[in-house]
Amino acid sequence: MAQPIRVMIVDDVLETRENLRKLLQFESNIEVVGEAATGREAIQTAKRLDPDVIIMDIHLPDISGLEATEAIRKMLPATQIIILTVQGDMEYMRRAMMAGARDFLMKPPSIDELLSAVRRAGEVALEEREKISTARDTSPLAQPGGATGRIITVFAPKGGVGKSVLAVNLAVALQTPDTTILAVDAKWAFGDLALLFNEQSGHTLSELAEEFDQDILARVLITHKDTGVQILAAPARPEDARPTAEAFGEILNLLRSLADYIVVDTGPPLDTYTLAALERSDLVLIPFEQDVVSVRNVRLALEFFANDVPREKILLVLNKFDKKKGISAERLQQFFRIPVHVIPEDKWVPHSVNRGEILVRTRRNAPAAQGILHLVRQVRQRLLQQAEA
Ligand SMILES: Nc1ncnc2c1ncn2[C@@H]1O[C@H](COP(=O)(O)OP(=O)(O)OP(=O)(O)O)[C@@H](O)[C@H]1O
Numbered sequence: 001m002a003q004p005i006r007v008m009i010v011d012d013v014l015e016t017r018e019n020l021r022k023l024l025q026f027e028s029n030i031e032v033v034g035e036a037a038t039g040r041e042a043i044q045t046a047k048r049l050d051p052d053v054i055i056m057d058i059h060l061p062d063i064s065g066l067e068a069t070e071a072i073r074k075m076l077p078a079t080q081i082i083i084l085t086v087q088g089d090m091e092y093m094r095r096a097m098m099a100g101a102r103d104f105l106m107k108p109p110s111i112d113e114l115l116s117a118v119r120r121a122g123e124v125a126l127e128e129r130e131k132i133s134t135a136r137d138t139s140p141l142a143q144p145g146g147a148t149g150r151i152i153t154v155f156a157p158k159g160g161v162g163k164s165v166l167a168v169n170l171a172v173a174l175q176t177p178d179t180t181i182l183a184v185d186a187k188w189a190f191g192d193l194a195l196l197f198n199e200q201s202g203h204t205l206s207e208l209a210e211e212f213d214q215d216i217l218a219r220v221l222i223t224h225k226d227t228g229v230q231i232l233a234a235p236a237r238p239e240d241a242r243p244t245a246e247a248f249g250e251i252l253n254l255l256r257s258l259a260d261y262i263v264v265d266t267g268p269p270l271d272t273y274t275l276a277a278l279e280r281s282d283l284v285l286i287p288f289e290q291d292v293v294s295v296r297n298v299r300l301a302l303e304f305f306a307n308d309v310p311r312e313k314i315l316l317v318l319n320k321f322d323k324k325k326g327i328s329a330e331r332l333q334q335f336f337r338i339p340v341h342v343i344p345e346d347k348w349v350p351h352s353v354n355r356g357e358i359l360v361r362t363r364r365n366a367p368a369a370q371g372i373l374h375l376v377r378q379v380r381q382r383l384l385q386q387a388e389a
Pocket residue numbers: 156158159160161162163164165166187266267319320321343344345346347349350351353368
């Protein structure tokens with residue numbers, strides 16, 4: 001039997017999504033593979049699932065269904081999009097077509113209209129896939145695997161210096177409509193990355209303890225509602241099952257094909273999960289504070305890394321900087337002989353953490369947000385230089 005048409009539903013109203021799902025569920029040649037409630041979530045989920053057909057509402061809480069359509073069409077040339085709208089207006093239809101939509105339906109569509117639109121779009125998707133696979137087979141640039149995601153690990157030889165805050169804000173700031181970002185919590189006991197994203201769906205690394213493959217992995221990822229960043233959360237409780245450190249390393253390898261950037265937040269400095277992440281990192285961010293213990297530990301860590309993590313891959317981040325604390329950033333830079341990026345001490349950081357908000361989104365002008373955004377530009381530049389080298 002032919003493969004079913006894989007459909008994704010995008011609407012901010014849960015009831016509408018459920019109604020559409022019900023209309024489609026009895027068709028043996030149609031399978032609803034995913035849903036999204038916002039435009040950004042739609043882009044991220046589509047990138048992950050590569051559906052044949054997307055049924056897309058126009059009015060979404062963040063970016064419009066038309067903008068999401070345009071971004072998805074650029075990214076997934078085979079995927080066909082059917083716009084759902086309450087507007088009967090020609091202007092909307094014209095704009096929907098310009099954005100690359102295949103078809104449009106008035107809300108609520110009848111079952112016949114819906115099924116025939118999905119089948120028509122499904123056929124086009126299949127034809128497009130065949131064209132693409134023929135082109136790929138004959139292309140001299142065809143590459144197996146396509147696992148190109150870059151791993152950025154936030155590591156520190158001392159606790160509480162701002163690793164998790166930095167990881168979350170970095171993940172969000174790195175995102176653009178056509179970049180997929182994954183934030184991974186490698187702090188397997190007491191990991192708090194999902195909490196900082198204010199997303200705790202129950203899916204965690206524990207589900208990968210027995211076995212994992214790309215499909216299982218994709219199901220365990222949580223999508224951050226406001227930004228579409230994907231999260232691989234740490235086990236909910238320290239006694240919960242988890243993969244071995246070796247398996248965790250393999251999981252990171254697999255994640256390289258699911259995202260453009262994988263930001264890893266770490267726990268205790270030399271535990272085996274942290275080491276698995278460091279070994280695979282394209283870039284290592286080391287936040288530290290302006291105190292002698294923190295500075296001494298960074299020096300020891302740099303010596304410990306020696307050749308395993310070359311200096312070109314390291315960015316030092318002086319966090320919670322306050323000139324009243326007495327050691328200047330310039331002195332530290334001379335001491336380490338590695339550029340030191342400064343993020344000031346800022347009351348908006350704990351304030352946003354406590355409200356489940358992400359600083360670079362909700363308080364872009366806060367001093368620490370500015371420091372982080374400046375750092376993100378350096379991160380991009382570093383990765384670009386590496387790619388060119
Ligand atoms: N620039 C800053 N200004 C003020 N407070 C900050 C700043 N950066 C981080 N903090 C605060 O420092 C505390 C520790 O941050 P965070 O949890 O990110 O550290 P961590 O290194 O991940 O800790 P752990 O080692 O426990 O995982 C938090 O309360 C956070 O709000």
